[in-house]
Amino acid sequence: MKESCAICKDRSCAVSILNDSELELLEQNCSEGMFRKDEIIFHQGSIISHIVYVRTGLVLEYLKGNSGRNQIIQIVKNRSYLGLPSLFGDRVNNYSYKALEALTVCYIDINTFKNLIKTNGNFAYEILVSVCQDSLNSHHRFLNINAKQTFGKVADALLYFARVIFENNTFELSLTRSDIGALIGISRESTTRALNKFQTEGIIRTTSSKFEILKPHMLQKISESG
DNA sequence: CCATTAATTTAGT
DNA sequence: ACTAAATTAATGG
The missing domain is CATH 2.60.120.10 (Jelly Rolls)
Structure with missing residues (x-):
């Protein structure tokens, strides 16, 4: 019923x-x-x-x-x-x-x-x-991504997930690294590299599908500077 | 139905 | 491209 x-x-x-x-x-x-x-x-x-x-x-x-x-x-x-x-x-x-x-x-x-x-x-x-x-939303995202380098793109993606999709700085995302790469037009390897860099810099924490954004303002900065 | 193992998928270098 | 890890499917009890 x-x-x-x-x-x-x-x-x-x-x-x-x-x-x-x-x-x-x-x-x-x-x-x-x-x-x-x-x-x-x-x-x-x-x-x-x-x-x-x-x-x-x-x-x-x-x-x-x-x-x-x-x-x-x-x-x-x-x-x-x-x-x-x-x-x-x-x-x-x-x-x-x-x-x-x-x-x-x-x-x-x-x-x-x-x-x-x-x-x-x-x-x-x-x-x-x-x-x-x-x-x-989509057009802005595509245009922004086009103008950016790898780290800026990944920062963008993370902010997109946190702000638009989950509206939370910690989230669990069932996307593979290559899916994330496909979203922003970079390779799986570059995605991994950027995520690891962000993690060692203490900007985010991530274990496979779990993400926690510790310093959103830093991501914002990286996103803006390309 | 559960446990082991085989096969496929995914992450990281 | 290759390896390790993880996840999923298959098998046998």
Whole structure:
């Protein structure tokens, strides 16, 4: 038995705007799903069948390269819709999504979702806000990273995890070193080297997947100076 | 079902 | 590229 969207504690900002009849419509056209860690939610190139809304858990958004070399685009937090730009800009999904931890999701019928956008301006506004924030965030991150050297990039990544994703200076991240490298466009080796340097300088503490940022201001400085 | 070992993946140099 | 460590899968009791 599915719990009501109206009382869902994980519902999106956009959904909290809907009135009773709209909520009922949404409820009748969506279903719940779960993913385990490392499961693929959907692949790039697949037809968009449903909107996937992430209620809990973190998701990796990436682009598969020709030679198994993946470009990681961003980490998607919970309470987000996956692949909205693809929904409105294309017929197929442009990116691939993988669960970084156990997820609970909702599948929403595309037409229901589109109709809500068309008929409820406030709902559409909230969706637009989230898509644009996401876009700005990503662009800034990519542009910043482009202008930086290895240490600056790694510092950037750590600050991104701590500030944007986890909102905490200690966090556990189920990304491999090469994944972190793929996120900022450097090699696995360089990632290791930078992380070790930061650790010996007492800026961070890390054991494989656990990270603790001891001196955020130092990372900030490294990030700014390149 | 649990314990050992084999195989694959990941980290570090 | 190579080695060590760690994680995961397979096997046998």
